[in-house]
Structure formats: C-alpha cells, structure tokens
Amino acid sequence: MHLRDLEDDKKMMVVQFLLQHSKDGIPKYGKMKEAGIKFNLGRRTVTRLWAEAKKQKDQGQLINLTSKKRFTPRLRKRVQIDIAQIQALELCRRGTIRKLAVGIQVSKSTVGRWVHLGLIRAHTNAIKPDLTAPNKLLRLRFSLEALEYDRIANILKFKTMHNVVHVDEKWFYMTKANNRYYLTKEEPEPYRSCKSKKFITKVMFLCAVCRPLFDENGNVLFDGKIGIFPFTQVIPAQRRSKNRNAGTPETKPIQSITQAVMRECFINQLIPAIMNKWPQGASKLIFIQQDNAKPHISDSDIEFRQAASQNGLDIRLVQQPPNSPDTNVNDLGWFRAIQSIQEESVCTTVDQLVNAVCKSFMDLSPIALNKVFLSLQGCMIETMKMKGHNAYKLPHMGKDALIRQNALPLTLEVDKDLVDQCIMHMIESGEAESMQDLSLQLGFGNEAHHTTIQA
Structure with missing residues (x-):
C-alpha cells in the first residue's frame, strides 16, 4: 500500500506508536515489524512513513501527514548542452562519447545522458563513391x-x-x-x-x-x-x-x-x-x-x-x-x-x-x-x-x-x-x-x- 492511500488517522497512529517505542529518535529493535503487523502494513510502508516523519525538525508538530504531496529531493543543477560548442568541434574528435566529453570538457555520463534524451545522436558514416x-x-x-x-x-x-x-x-x-x-x-x-x-x-x-x-x-x-x-x-x-x-x-x-x-x-x-x-x-x-x-x-x-x-x-x-x-x-x-x-x-x-x-x-x-x-x-x-x-x-x-x-x-x-x-x-x-x-x-x-x- 502506498502512503498516499493511507488514511490520515492511521498515519498518525503508526507514527505515535513508533515514537512511544523509540529511544533518541530511533525505534527499538523489532518495533518496525511489530508496527506493520499491528496496523496491517508492509515493512517498506512503515519505514517510508517513519523516514518522512523524521524530516520534520519540530517533533512536536511531527509531519503534515494529511498532505498528498510526495517529498521531492533538491536536485543538482544539470549541465546544459551547448549545441554551438559541439558543432564547432571537429568530426574526428566526436568519434566516441569519451572523445566528445573531453572535447567539450564535460563528463562522460553527461554526454551519455544527452544521447539517451535524444539531444545528440550517434551516426555511422560511410564513404560514398566520388562522382564526376x-x-x-x-x-x-x-x-x-x-x-x-x-x-x-x-x-x-x-x-x-x-x-x-x-x-x-x-x-x-x-x-x-x-x-x-x-x-x-x-x-x-x-x-x-x-x-x-x-x-x-x-x-x-x-x-x-x-x-x-x-x-x-x-x-x-x-x-x-x-x-x-x-x-x-x-x-x-x-x-x-x-x-x-x-x-x-x-x-x-x-x-x-x-x-x-x-x-x-x-x-x-x-x-x-x-x-x-x-x-x-x-x-x-x-x-x-x-x-x-x-x-x-x-x-x-x-x-x-x-x-x-x-x-x-x-x-x-x-x-x-x-x-x-x-x-x-x-x-x-x-x-x-x-x-x-x-x-x-x-x-x-x-x-x-x-x-x-x-x-x-x-x-x-x-x-x-x-x-x-x-x-x-x-x-x-x-x-x-x-x-x-x-x-x-x-x-x-x-x-x-x-x-x-x-x-x-x-x-x-x-x-x-x-x-x-x-x-x-x-x-x-x-x-x-x-x-x-x-x-x-x-x-x-x-x-x-x-x-x-x-x-
């Protein structure tokens, strides 16, 4: 069962139970499993609910368990692709992901992510006959x-x-x-x-x-x-x-x-x-x-x-x-x-x-x-x-x-x-x-x- 599907009262009861059986903010051994059995929840659901509750600094307020929004971690700012910089690089320096990453001075994982997103594409080039x-x-x-x-x-x-x-x-x-x-x-x-x-x-x-x-x-x-x-x-x-x-x-x-x-x-x-x-x-x-x-x-x-x-x-x-x-x-x-x-x-x-x-x-x-x-x-x-x-x-x-x-x-x-x-x-x-x-x-x-x- 997902946290968003739990009733608010049941969320509060689970957190209160774990708080009563905690020492220095850490539930005693076996209490996570006991809470799951008592409230008919899975171990992973109980763990996620407790982790969400701990994110609140004020233990008196606990967590806004009535909120339907999931916790969104703060993401690191991603490196933006510079199309002009890539096009200015010689073709011989764009033969592999490693060469391209070195040429534009970014990481290989960043170039790989651009390929996965379709921002750049791999192309196999064959020599064609020269026509007069x-x-x-x-x-x-x-x-x-x-x-x-x-x-x-x-x-x-x-x-x-x-x-x-x-x-x-x-x-x-x-x-x-x-x-x-x-x-x-x-x-x-x-x-x-x-x-x-x-x-x-x-x-x-x-x-x-x-x-x-x-x-x-x-x-x-x-x-x-x-x-x-x-x-x-x-x-x-x-x-x-x-x-x-x-x-x-x-x-x-x-x-x-x-x-x-x-x-x-x-x-x-x-x-x-x-x-x-x-x-x-x-x-x-x-x-x-x-x-x-x-x-x-x-x-x-x-x-x-x-x-x-x-x-x-x-x-x-x-x-x-x-x-x-x-x-x-x-x-x-x-x-x-x-x-x-x-x-x-x-x-x-x-x-x-x-x-x-x-x-x-x-x-x-x-x-x-x-x-x-x-x-x-x-x-x-x-x-x-x-x-x-x-x-x-x-x-x-x-x-x-x-x-x-x-x-x-x-x-x-x-x-x-x-x-x-x-x-x-x-x-x-x-x-x-x-x-x-x-x-x-x-x-x-x-x-x-x-x-x-x-x-």
Whole structure:
C-alpha cells in the first residue's frame, strides 16, 4: 500500500506508536515489524512513513501527514548542452562519447545522458563513391529511363522492373576479425585464432535476382531469386595433412576473378538458371544489369550472345551508371540481408561457407526482395532531386506498415515537375539531342522545353 492511500488517522497512529517505542529518535529493535503487523502494513510502508516523519525538525508538530504531496529531493543543477560548442568541434574528435566529453570538457555520463534524451545522436558514416560531372548525368539519365508515362492516369511512374535481373559479386568471409557477443557474468570469453587476419578464408559469389511476382491475394508466383553462384573449384590436395590424404578432392576458392571466369559463370550457370526459372508468360526480353567491373563481359561478346538467344529468350547485358552501387538491389540491401543470416552459422571449411551462404539466400523472403526494389525506386527519386548526386539520405516509406494495410504500391509515382526539372537540367548540360526521344516517351512532347530541344 502506498502512503498516499493511507488514511490520515492511521498515519498518525503508526507514527505515535513508533515514537512511544523509540529511544533518541530511533525505534527499538523489532518495533518496525511489530508496527506493520499491528496496523496491517508492509515493512517498506512503515519505514517510508517513519523516514518522512523524521524530516520534520519540530517533533512536536511531527509531519503534515494529511498532505498528498510526495517529498521531492533538491536536485543538482544539470549541465546544459551547448549545441554551438559541439558543432564547432571537429568530426574526428566526436568519434566516441569519451572523445566528445573531453572535447567539450564535460563528463562522460553527461554526454551519455544527452544521447539517451535524444539531444545528440550517434551516426555511422560511410564513404560514398566520388562522382564526376559525367557520372551525375549518367545517373540522372538512368533514373529517367526507368520511368514510364501512364496516359490513362496522366501520371509518371516507375516501370515494374520485372524483366531486369540484377547481378553483382561479393566476398563472403569465414569469420570477421572482430565480433560482438553477449556473455553471462561468469562465462569465459571465447578464444578465436588464425595465422593472419589478412588471410581469413573468403569466397566470392555472383548473386542474381529480379523482382518477384505476386497474385492479387499476395501469393508468390515467382520468388525472383535466380541464384547465387560461388567462384570455387575442386582440385586434388597436393600434400598430405592430418585432415586428408594427398590427392583428396577439396574445394578451393578462386582468388583471381578474370573475364574468362566471369564468362564461364554467365554462360554455364547464370543463363541456364534464368531459362530454367523464368516464369511462363513473362517478358521474353530480359536485361541483366551489372556494374562496370573490368572482368565483366559486354553484350557484344560472341559466346554470350550465342548462349543468350536460346529457348526463345532475348537476354541482353546492360551497364548501370559508374560509381553507382545504389542503383543495384544487391548492393542496396540484399547482400546485407544475406550476410546477416550467414554470420549466424559456424563455418570451418569452404564447403560449409558455401552451404551457409546459399541457404541464407534461399531462406530470405521474396517480400524482403520486393521491398528492396521499392527502395531502389526511392533512391532514384532522390537521385533526381539531387540532379544525379549521391548526397542523399536513404528514404524510408514505412513498407512494413503498408504491407500490413495491404497498401504497398507496385511502383512509385514521380512528380511531373521534378521530371521536367531533370530534363531541363540535362538539356542545359549539353544533352539536348539525347533527351529528345526520352522527353517524348515521358509525355513532354507538347511542353515548351521540347521546343528548346529542337532548337
């Protein structure tokens, strides 16, 4: 029972009882417990009531026990945050709470309290690719080419992207040099070792995904996961060891990914996987989007063209803009999703690592993959707002909430004024001739700036 719930008369009776059995203001041994039993109160309630009574200097008046106000201790004046002082401090001196506290000459607990209250925030900063002026124009054009004009609704929106296969490569490591674990109080710290941190076993994978297909009820018609292909080879062991005899076949990662290796992967693994998994009734024109890495083959490669024109499919290779990982769904979030699951598996051999990565790839939901494609469209909108620059914050649209409400859009709509400004920017940058057909496709054929293109 709380003190505020006690009747005033009962409070006085408890205090009077303790005063009668006190010596020099201290209740005799056992009287606190006896008072609790006598007045049917808990020991803590009796103790708090006696402590409140002792705060009165005049024992004759005791305490204003009829008051409903609780005792509020006098607080020390807190250090106030100086926003200007923090902003004036160099970023390199704001890397940790300790560095920031030393830089502005306050205690670490004060800085920690500011973080807890949300007055300052922690931010993980990643270096982005440096873009040249031509890079920005290519990024802007790439975003504009992903749009289509809906003449019925008179709106601009993104294409569905169902016939674009995004491919990219990534190294997956057996373990990380630094891992965080949560241990119990008496649990010993784990011991991990290797010959050198520079030579932690790693395998490169080629990941290929496209946008999933769903029916009207949200059931998955096509999961969009073409495949994830490891760059490994099986070779006989050259020497005997305690684990195997000489000549035993063992899986080894291919450390040097050349154009010949990439061509072999595309022709013998990627294209057959596309032909095997491509849904019936889908577009026969398929674009494989890749970055500008040197080992990548071009669309004019003779061997690739022979393999890509089979089974009635027309498979073409297209390049994404240079220095633009944010235009590929793998780099945009899909690789991170795979890695977060893969790191939960303990791997000691290359085969175990390959199995863990492939299992993580298959365990991910097609809904998660579809959300990354919507994030890609959001990034393209931000790219258009920044006129091709990558200095934007990754947009959030609350996709999980929209999924619960069954209101997740298939494609995002784009403001016509924004597209108009982007086209005008391209024209002013000397791309008037190349923008003529694109502006007509996007419904700007009768606009005033089309006259500028013709001029």
